[in-house]
Amino acid sequence: EDDLYALVRRAAPYADLARADFDAVVEMLADGIQTGRGRRGAYLHRDRVNGVLRGRRGARLVALTSGGAIPETADYKVVADPDETVVGTVNEDWAIESMAGDIFLLGSTSWRIRRVEAGLVRVVDAQGAPPSVPFWLGEAPARTAELSAEVSDLRARLAGYLERDDAAGARAWLMGEAGLGDDAAVQIVHYLGAAHRALGVLPTQEDLVFERFFDETGGMQLVVHAPFGGRINRALGLALRKRFCRRFDFELQAAANDDALVLSLGPQQSIPLGDVPRFLSPRTAEDTLAQALLASPMFQVRWRWNLGRALIVLRQRGGRRNPPPIQRMEADDLMAAVFPALAACQENAAAGPIEFPDHPMVRQTVYDCLHEATDVDGLVALLEGVEAGTVRTHFRESAEPSPLCHEILNGRPYTFLDDAPLEERRTRAVALRRGLPETARDLGQLDTEAVARVRDEARPDPRDAEEVHDALLGLVVRRPTPEWTAWFDELVRDGRAACAVTDAGPLWLATESLRLVEALLPGARIVPAVKLPEALAARPRPDAESAAVAAVRGHVSALGPCTVEELGALTTLSPNVVESALARLEAEGFVLRGRFDPARSGGVEFCERRLLARIHRYTTERLRQEIEPVTAQDFVRFLLRWQHVAPETQREGRRGLLAVVEQLQGFELAAGSWEEAIFPARVASYRPEWLDDLCLSGEVVWARLGLRAPAGSLGAAGSDARQEAEAGRGGAVPSRATPVSFALRDNLPWLFTAARGEAGPVLPGDGAARDLLECLRTRGALFYRELVVSTGRLRVEVEEGLWDLVSRGLVTADGFGGVRALLTARERWAKRAARPPRGRRLRRQAGEGIAVEGRWSLLPDPEPKDGAGESADVETLAEAVAEQLLARYGVVFRDVLARESFVLPWREVLWALRRLEARGVARGGRFVTGFVGEQYALPEAVELLRQTRRRERTGEIVRVAAVDPLNLVGILTPGPRLPAQRGNLVVYRDGLPIGEGARQLGPAAGARRLS
Known part of the structure; x- marks a missing residue:
């Protein structure tokens, strides 16, 4: 030995x-x-x-045939007939649930089940028939301690940026530190930022967060955010579950994963949230966890595994495999022999913890559970940190789960710490929002209106003497209420009520509560004297503590959130007596303590559980109403603010104009309307110099993106094209109706592709336009005077030729002043025609021609696509268009794009929106009622949509030009469409069109009327 x-x-x-x-x-x-x-x-x-x-x-033979440390998994062999080739294994549970004829996938082949035998599934080739996929059950590995520490460190580093409100810095750090792409970094920062706003802190290994909220059944869910990995969290969850069991004599449902654990509390459990960390002590944690593990499936599994390793339960017997069901039965029999206390009937089991037998198999199984399935050493270290203060604890009572709760609330069976199946989990009663909350207000506090509503509902509101009597029975004592005096006097005359005279003032009581009042207020004088019925007089007298509990219970039920001082004032009891009564009610689960009323600053409040659950429900209902679809009227009100057209929402200055261009880029409308109606409506005190500065600096470019329709037809521009054709004879003569668009210069190539597709512009025939085109192709960008000299054309021919090229989408200029000059060319030439002729001269005077800085140049051709990259290019283009539409409208669905001129099919844009939703850039949902199809919105647009819904309708009048993108009459609102023609106006009152008509607007008038 x-x-x-x-x-x-x-x-x-x-x-x-x-x-x-x-x-x-x-x-x-x-x-x-x-x-x-x-x-x-x-x-x-x-x-x-x-x-x-x-x-x-025989020992040697047993060791050779049944030895090994790998545990028995009880998988069924899959054997292919007729040659009985073993093609794999499937899980025992799946095999038992399968039937002959079922088709499943194993490897890359579909198999049809012929028969299921003991430990064997016989199959034949299913010849490619559509299969189902089998499942395998096992124990999921937990995140390692080292990786959990890195996750905690990453959260701590990001928390520093989030506390400084530096999302850009957090994104840049993530991309550099973790090697992430921009989209992934944005999603992580957005997700953790929402969690930080909701909880006030990001959970790390130094900051433990306890969060509690109500579910739909009135129960509560307690989530502990602890990124310590699954082994420590399982240990913490099992130990807390055992402590709750001992305290409340009730088994809780629990689950744990790598980042959190959840305990589902029923209506009977009510404790101060701050007391939860004190449930466990580092000195008793190992014993508590060991007791908790005895009833868990992991103890039974490891018991069976250890019996197999120790050759006590054999894998092979008599030259054949010992069937797994027989092995399980033998393991259970050995459990009864070695550990009878665990296998004993619970009715005969002694109270208190189960004593462990001094047996090596039991000790080894407990050790494996404590150090393999869970990490008791890590749990003890965590509790020591909480006790020493190195691990900080934070407590949050939230109206609905924070974003970090969603994963554990939707946990799969491998996270469960009890044997309740998925369909019976109380976490399924928690309503979760699809997107992330935009503000901490959404989660961090209850709604003030909900608190006031519940207080109003809980307050007794009697309508006759019987209801006054019923209220007095529940309250035990009540201060006199003038509105109830007549009914109270009626009860006094009938001997059913009386008044208790105390040093603190009179109190009303029901006769049936006389014994309670005598115990509650020993020195009180009852006026008039009343006599109890014999049945009530025969009952034992209550003690003072029970009477105080009854009085406090009654008043808490009628008050909603209240303080100790308020209860003392209503019952004339001292604060110590009230606190003692509240402690008993709290232990019963009747009341909860916390800070519930946002209108109050500081102080601990108490609220009856039923009323608090109702407050949470009303708060959640309000939040849900805010994300319910808005009407088309509210959507128009939203758009007027989203595009800064509504009063007091205009942008300011040069940078504000740049933001407007970025939002409207790609939308084509009459050239003369941009500075008459569009920019003045969105930029306060608009000045044309701002636009010239942006164009000449290279930030902004103007051009016609779409292609001019052939003669006799209407293009995508619709009314604008009609006006252009009528006013400008095909675009040769400068016309204010010719559609153009503004864009950021960097975005011009993809905007061309989105607006033109594969088509190209129609080239001009012989004439001034053709000469100008060849001159620009040969010499590049030229000033107006250089074009006159180079082509040898008259100025009027050059101006008409330039505008012809503009209307064909072939040229642009550095500044927008050239467009202004061309649009006024006819007036200038008419004035010149009225002057007397001066004869021919070579020397020119300053100011002749187009008086504006900037050169004319050809527009770039869209980048050609090769066949291999065409699919990828279409996806990239569709995403760019989708992002632009989201920026323009905030909420995008098919109907809202009726006036857009992009040629890209809606299906491509829709798929792009789905990809943006998957990346967290956009949200899918139902945002506007009355319209079919999918809808997507920017997160910031959703919040503004909520604010618009809450905003009172005051009869606000907003006028927009008919060419404006916000002319959605007949598209979003009922009625015929209003043609998008210059001079037409749409008048909105609270988002509804109330008037429309034609009115000629000059630049100054437009700025005044549309601001």
């Missing part, structure tokens, strides 16, 4: 093996385990006199 002990200790895992543990194992292998079927697992002859060990007959 000594030699064997020395040999075993030479192995590193057993270098510290105690002799007592070695002797216990030797004794088990020598004596075996006595069961009803005889002795099991005896493989050694032990000579205690001489200290010699010898193997029993």
Whole structure:
């Protein structure tokens, strides 16, 4: 024996093996385990006199056929007929649930089940028939301690940026530190930013967050945010579950993953949230966890695994495989023999913790559960940190779950710490929002209106003497209420009520509560004297504490959130008596303490559980109403603010104009309307110099994006094209109706592709326009005077030729002043025609021609696409268009794009919106009622949509030009469409069109009327 002990200790895992543990194992292998079927697992002859060990007959064969440390998984073999080729294995549970004829996928082949036998599934090739996918059950590995520490460190680093409101810095740090792309970094910052706003802190290994909220049944969910990994969180969840069980005598549902754990509290459990960390102590945590593990499935599984490793339950018997069901039954029988207290009937079990037998198999199984399935050492270290203050604890009562709760609330069966199936989980009663909350107000506090509403509902509001009597029975005592005096006097005359005169003033009471009042207020004088019925007089007298509890219970039920001082004033009880009564009610689960009324600053409040659940429900209902679809009228009100047309929402200055261009880029409308109606409506005190500065600096460019329709037809521009054709004879003469668009210069290439597709512009025939085009192609960008000299054309021909090229979408200019000059060319040439002729001269005077800085140049061609990259280019283009539409309208669906001129099919844009939703850039949902199809919105647009819904309708009048993108009459609102023609106006009152008509607007008038 000594030699064997020395040999075993030479192995590193057993270098510290105690002799007592070695002797216990030797004794088990020598004596075996006595069961009803005889002795099991005896493989050694032990000579205690001489200290010699010898193997029993058959021990060597057992070791060879059943030895091994890999546990038995009980999988079924899958055998293909007719040659009985083993093609794989499937899980036992899946095999038992399968039937002959089922088709499943194994590897890359579909198989049809012929028959399910004991431990065997016979199959044939299903010849490619559509299969189902089998499942395998197992124990999911937890995140390692090292990786959990890195996750915590990442959260801590990001929390620093979020506390400084530096989302851009957080995104840049993530991209540099973790090697993430921009989209992934944006999603992480957005997700953790929403969690930080909701909780006030990001959970790390130094900051533990306890969050509690109501579910739909009136119960509560307690989520502990702890990024310590699954092993520590499982240990913490099991230990807390055991402590709750001992305190409330009720088994809780619980689940844990790598980042959090959840305990589902029923209506009977009510404790101060701050007391939860004190439930566990580092000195007793291991014992508590060991007791919790006894009833968990992981103990039974590891017991069976250890019996197999110890050769007590054999894998092979008589040359054949011992069936897994038989192995499980044998393991259960051995459990009853070795650990009878665990297998005993619970009715006969002694109260208190279960004592562990001193047996090596039990000790090894407990050790495996504590150090493999869970991490008891990590749990003890965590509790020591909480006790020492190195791990900070934070407590949050939220109206609905924070974003970090969603994963654990939707946890799959591998996260469960109890045996309740998925369909019976109380976490399924928690309503979760689809998107992230935009403000901490959404989660961090209850709604003031909900609190006021519940207080109003809870307050007694009697309509006759009977209801006054009923209220007095519930309240025990009540201060006199003038509105109830007549009914109270009626009750006094009938002997059903009286008044208790105290030093603090009179109190009303019902006769049936006389004994309670006498115990509650010993020195009070009852006026008039009343006599109890014999049945009530025969009951035992209540003590003062019970009377105080009854009075406080009644008033808490009628007040909603209240303080100790308020209860004391209503009942004339001292604060100490009220606090003692509240403590008893809290232990019963009747009241909860916290800070519930946002209108109050500081102070601990108490609220009846039923009323608090109603407040939470009303708060959640309000939040849900805010994300319910708005009407088309409210959507128009939203658009007027989203595009800064509504009063007091205009942008300011040069940068404000740049933001307007960025929002409207790609939308084509009459050239003369941009500075008459569009920019003045969106930019306060608009000045044309701002636009010239942006154009000449290279930030903004103007051009006609779409293609001019052939003569006799209407293009995408609709009314604008009609006006252009009528007013400008095909675009040769400068016309204010010619549609143009503004854009950021960097976005011009993809906007061309989105507006033109594969088509190209129609080139001009012989004439001034053709000469100008060739001149620009040959010499590049030129000033107006250079074009006159280079082509040898008259100025009027050059101006008409330039505008012809503009209307064809072929040229642009550095500044917008050239467009203004061209649009006024006819007036200038008419004035010149009225002057007397001066004769021909070579020298020109300053100011002749187009008086504006900037050169004319050809527009770039859209980048050609090769066949291989066409699909990717379409996706990229569709995403750019989708992002632009989201920026323009905030909420995008098919109907709202009726006036857009992009040629890209809606289906491509729709798929792009779906991809943006998957990346977290946009949200899908139902935002506007009355329209079919999918809808998507920017997160900031959703919040503004809510604000618009809440905003009172005051009859606000907003006028917009008919060419404005916000002319959505007949598209979003009922009625015929209003043609998008210059001079037409749309008048909105609270988002509804109330008037429309034609009115000629000059630049100054437009600025005044549309601001």
